[in-house]
Amino acid sequence: xxxxxxxxxxxxxxxxxxxxxxxxxxxxxxxxxxxxxxxxxxxxxxxxxxxxxxxxxxxxxxxxxxxxxxxxxxxxxxxxxxxxxxxxxxxxxxxxxxxxxxxxxxxxxxxxxxxxxxxxxxxxx
Numbered sequence: 001x002x003x004x005x006x007x008x009x010x011x012x013x014x015x016x017x018x019x020x021x022x023x024x025x026x027x028x029x030x031x032x033x034x035x036x037x038x039x040x041x042x043x044x045x046x047x048x049x050x051x052x053x054x055x056x057x058x059x060x061x062x063x064x065x066x067x068x069x070x071x072x073x074x075x076x077x078x079x080x081x082x083x084x085x086x087x088x089x090x091x092x093x094x095x096x097x098x099x100x101x102x103x104x105x106x107x108x109x110x111x112x113x114x115x116x117x118x119x120x121x122x123x124x125x
Contacts, residue, residue: 005066006035013073020081023125027077033118037111044106080122090119 013031014024059065083090098119099112 009035009069009073012070013077016074016077017081018125020077021124022077022081022084023123026122027080030080030115030118030122031073033114037107037115040108040111041104041106081124084122084124089123090116092120 010028010031013027017027018024095116098116099109102112102115
């Protein structure tokens with residue numbers, strides 16, 4: 001757990017959101033939810049790894065994973081801003097579609113709920 005890195009990610013997300021016309025505080029909650037779910041997924045993968053050691057080579061956190069996550073975070077904010085501008089805020093009627101769109105096997109029902117609840121609160125500034 002790297003609290004300092006999490007704070008940087010959230011601060012960068014808020015800055016990007018503000019530049020694109022989104023409420024920075026609502027993005028903070030959404031990115032905090034993503035971080036919480038990512039940690040849960042990581043713990044679940046670790047449990048799997050302890051049971052059966054992986055055969056894949058480890059990916060470098062600094063040179064590969066973090067840059068990819070930074071890029072993905074920017075894309076998420078850009079898409080959220082475009083969606084909210086064109087279609088309005090997310091609504092409860094989209095929940096089941098959101099749940100079905102998540103194909104990663106280590107995401108629990110509670111994780112999906114946390115993410116979508118935070119997504120419901122993302123709004124334009």
